[in-house]
Amino acid sequence: MMLGLIALPNTSSAADWVGRVVGIADGGVVVARNEAGAMLRVRLAGVELPEPGQPFSNAAELALVDLCYQKQARIRVEKKSAAAPRVAQVHCAGVNVNLAMVLAGMAWASRTAQHDTRIAQAEVLARQGRYGLWQAPAPMSPWEWRRCRKRGQCGTPSDAPATRLGSLAM
DSSP states (O other), rough: OHHHHBBOOOOOTTTTTEEEEEEEETEEEEEEEEOOOOEEEEEEEEOOOOOOTTTTTTHHHHHHHHHTTSSSSEEEEEESSSSOOOEEEETTTTEEEEHHHHHHSSEEETTTTTOOOHHHHHHHHHHHHHHHGGSSSOOOOOOHHHHHHHHSSOOSSSSSSGGOOHHHHH
């Protein structure tokens, strides 16, 4: 059943952007290059990965690298923004990466993108199965973590930034 949520037919529409993933950055950002050499930088739509320094941030980034790095990607941009990376649905090697990250317990369903019920269902399954970050006794969402860090109340980060792959995968 879980594979049915994330595996999709290998079809694309005229609105899809196709290229090879050449980089992974903090917060679920995927960088791809198409055959013409054009680059596209997008953030996974409907999901939030742990923030740098937050528990499971390294594991989440490694999971995203495993799913996408140096693989062919089909990207459907949902929201364009001049200031930040575009927000998109990303499929690498036929896998819906947005769903796969949540289902593996490597990301939360975003509070702002509740229109995709599949992502919310994937989070419920991950919580029930205690996958990834749901193994922790009281996982803190990225939006709570940001608020806590802003106030200086979160303590010491549990993942050392020196071990992050973001700069290596670029």
